[in-house]
Amino acid sequence: MSEREMLLNKLSTYQFAALDLQLYLNTHPGDKETIEKMNRFDKKADELVKQYEEKYGPLTKDATEGNNWSWIKAPWPWESEADC
């Protein structure tokens, strides 16, 4: 696994943990403890997104910066680095 993939997996883990709790919160909106936990995972995911985008390029079009339209840069999510 490349360093890029390791960072992507780490951020996906936090993102997924937050998403799963958000789904739970839709039916348990008053659960304060879970909201706090979700916020913690969300914050951690945001930090990792920033770290990832600085190193490897944008995850959303909004995050695309600079003179070079890096949004279209490979690899796309269904590809591996070896394809590029």
Added chain:
Amino acid sequence: MFVYEKKLQYPVKIKNTNPKLAKIIITQYGGPDGELGASLRYLSQRFTMPLPELKGTLTDIGTEELNHLEMIGAIVYQLTKNLTMEQIKAEGFEDYFVDHTTGIYPQSAGGVPYTAASMQSKGDPITDLHENMAAEQKARTTYDNILRFCDDYDVKDVIRFLREREVVHYQRFGENLRLLTDKLDEKNYYAFNPSFDKKCFKKK
């Protein structure tokens, strides 16, 4: 509104091609209990849902199913990458190949193109939530059946993740159904449609 994130919900990285397995797994792309149907079902039903919890759950699960559709597409793509004519013939991929080459097309394992006839948006939240709980179980069984044909860990790992999500979604839909019936006149839930007959809710 939807915004694309250039990543998968769970990583798909398959080293060995397997066109035979791809033809089985594609059923979760465009088959009767697949992710496309799941997403369309929930994202369509949500418009007439009566409670905020229900609208939120259907929006979020319907969106998550789009992640899963993308993951299934990635699996099929990677299982059919750089195939040789010999592999195509040896693994019985000719019938798919002649229509789509190695393009990803929404169809069932039996080759039936995606059809909305396999889903319903009934406009009655009790009916729709029961449909959704059944849909999650049908998808879970399909993933269990797919696992019977998988001996590659790279594929199995992703299919297991997707299977588990069906179980979680089933649980959430069950909670939605309870939240709804708790707010209804309990004399007879089936004497009204909570999306259409507004008077069926308990007075506050």
